[in-house]
Amino acid sequence: MKRERFLVKSLADNAEGTKAGLFKLLESLETYSSAVIVVPKLENVSHTMLAEVLGEPLSKQLIKDREISFTDNKKVSLCSEATLKNYKYSDAYLALWGSEQSIQTIETLPQCKYIVFVTWSSQDFEKWEINNNVDVIYDDQKG
DSSP states (O other), rough: OOOOEEEEEEOOOEEEHHHHHHHHHHTTTTTTTEEEESSGGGOOOHHHHHHHHHOOOHHHHHHHSSSOGGGGEEEEEEEEEEGGGGTOSSSSEEEEEOOOOHHHHHOOOTTTTTTEESSSGGHHHHOOOOSSOOOEEOOOOOO
C-alpha cells in the first residue's frame, strides 16, 4: 500500500509548525474520509492552538467531543497516544508533537495511508526520516 508521509520539523511548541501540520492533515480530507490528530496528552491541547486553522467553534467542538464531522461523511478525531488503539482504522494521522514511539505505532496501523508528523525534538524524527520516503513540508531550522 502506498503511504504518503510528511514531516514538520518544528521543535517544541512552535505555533507555525503546528499550523502547517494541521493544514496538511485537513488537505488529506480532499482524498480520504477520516483523519485523527494524535497528541501526547489530551489535557495539553487547547482550542486556541487549533482555532487559527479550524476556527473557534470547530476547535472547541473537537476538544469537547473529540470529533468533528464535515460534509460528505468526512471527519477528524482527536485522541491521545494512550487511546490511539481505538482509532486504528482511519485513513490519515497527524502525530502532533509526536515521539519516535508514536510515529512507530502509527506506522503499524493497517488502514493508514497518510501521515503528518509534527515533531517535538529532532531525535524523534531522525530514524523515521531516514527509513521512509518523507516530504519535509516545514522546517523551523532549529534542529
